[in-house]
Amino acid sequence: MNNIDPAYSAFRSRRRGRRAMAMLAVGIITAALAACGNEESDVPTINLYYAPEQNLRQVVADCNVEANGRYRIVHRVLPRGADDQRTQMVRRLAAEDTSMDVLGLDITWTPEFASAEWIREWTGEHRARAEEGTLAAPLRSAEYQNRLYAAPKNTNVQLLWYRADVVDEPPQTWDDMINTALELRAAGEPYQIMTMGAQYEGLVVLFNTLVESAGGHILNEESDEVVIDQGAVRALSLLHRFATAGVTSPSFSNATEDDVRLAFQSGTGAFQLNWPYVYPAMQNDAPQLAENVRWARFPRVNPGIPSRVTIGGFNLAVSAYSEHPDEAFEAALCLRSPEHQKFSAINDGVPPTIESVYDDPAMAEAYPMKDVILAELRDAAVRPRTPAYQNVSTVISVILSPPSDIQPTETAARLRDEIALALESRGVLPG
Structure with a gap:
């Protein structure tokens, strides 16, 4: 050991120092990642089960920004066919699947899902916000036995x-x-x-x-x-x-x-x-x-x-088995807000359920027939509201x-x- 070159000894000392610093850095990074992982796991994931809609991802992204870390919406895309959409949701709800939060329902399904107690009633402030400015016929499609079970997202008439x-x-x-x-x-x-x-x-x-x-x-x-x-x-x-x-x-x-x-x-x-x-x-x-x-x-x-x-259209309901119902109601209200209904109308061709949106100048180019659509919606009919x-x-x-x-x-x-x-x-x- 006495014959070790002093230069080599100094080199080994510097290398041990660098190794210790590297290990310390790894430890810091690992701890930070673990903290981030724990922080993200504490943010509720709100699973949105909804039909394919080309630009809905942008609406979801906007709502996630607006949530400011309170929750994170993930769009779980349902099959394209209405029967397949209903079958998938019915099976999962019948199994009391807790991963389902916000559900995109064809307007004819609301009574069925409500009578089966698969979806939550909208009450209090949530109901007031869902009803505000919403056209009467789409709102009727979201009711069952005089109770509100969904928030109308979009509508349609021929x-x-x-x-x-x-x-x-x-x-x-x-x-x-x-x-x-x-x-x-x-x-x-x-x-x-x-x-x-x-x-x-x-x-x-x-x-x-x-x-x-x-x-x-x-x-x-x-x-x-x-x-x-x-x-x-x-x-x-x-x-x-x-x-x-x-x-x-x-x-x-x-x-x-x-x-x-x-x-x-x-x-x-x-x-x-x-x-x-x-x-x-x-x-x-x-x-x-x-x-x-x-x-x-x-x-x-x-x-x-x-x-x-x-009328046609889709309503947003909150699953009875959601583990984050407050966040789910908030997410649903964001997804069908006036600004997002306007965005979806212009970019995905789904007419709004909120009457004031039709007055927005941006609607005129995409919907030159908007006045006729609105006139029909004011007198519209709904299909039989039965489970x-x-x-x-x-x-x-x-x-x-x-x-x-x-x-x-x-x-x-x-x-x-x-x-x-x-x-x-x-x-x-x-x-």
Whole structure:
């Protein structure tokens, strides 16, 4: 040891010093990372289960900034199909999955989820903020037994789209529209009235709109007894006349939304009854046709009585099994705030549920038809608000398909009998 070079000894001493400093630095970094990990684990994760929406990630990011560390929203993307979305959520909620916090519900599911006690009631300040400025029809879709169980995030209504190069003015009533189409056909002009008639929810929406516009009802106010009154019989008569007058496309009884959009873009239709998404699609896919297409309010059933158009849309509910309900309510309110509803309307084509948003100048370019949409929303109809809606909808779509086979009095009697069974969850398999 006495023969060790002093220079080498000094080198080893410096190396031991550097090693000690390095170990100290590693320890500091490790402790810091552990602290950060603990800090992040203390921030509640709010899992948002919602349908695919292209720009929702930006809304989520904005809300996470606004949360300022109180919680962090994570978007768990549901399948694209509505049935698949519902199935996934029903199974997980039935298993009391605590990882579910905020749920994006199709507006027809609110009563079902509320009656099963899968979602929490909105009360107090949370309810007041959800109701403030919200249009009445979307708000009704979020209620069950006079209690609020969700906050409406977006809504939708169908409009009448018509060829201004074929007709000078949009028809005001269904009878006017059918008669105009017959005159156009006789003159060799594009004449078809295109809308959804396949055996699915689109046909149920059409029937519900006709019933409500005729002043009728499918169920009573409490949605626990079947009605099918004279207004409903009038709707059946009109639907049968429409299907057999020779003014529909040959594929009417098999047509869904996109079938209708594409058929109208082919140029054979004079009228289209469909959702507002057809407008940007037409601008992109058929710009020459789009130059001559205008929009108007959905036709009336009875002259002098405004149409009552069935709404679509999504509501935000808070899971009964969420371990962070306060944060979940706050997150839901942020996701459907006026500024975020405007963002989603402009960027994802989902009309707002908060009335004041329609007055924002930024809405004008994306929604040149916003005034007509808002007018319909003020008089809009909702579908039957029953926990057995899936069964009721299935029964209606089966009985009304194809619409050309409707016999108003007999079909009304059959609807009364089979909807009554559906309300008891009998007669069809639950969805």
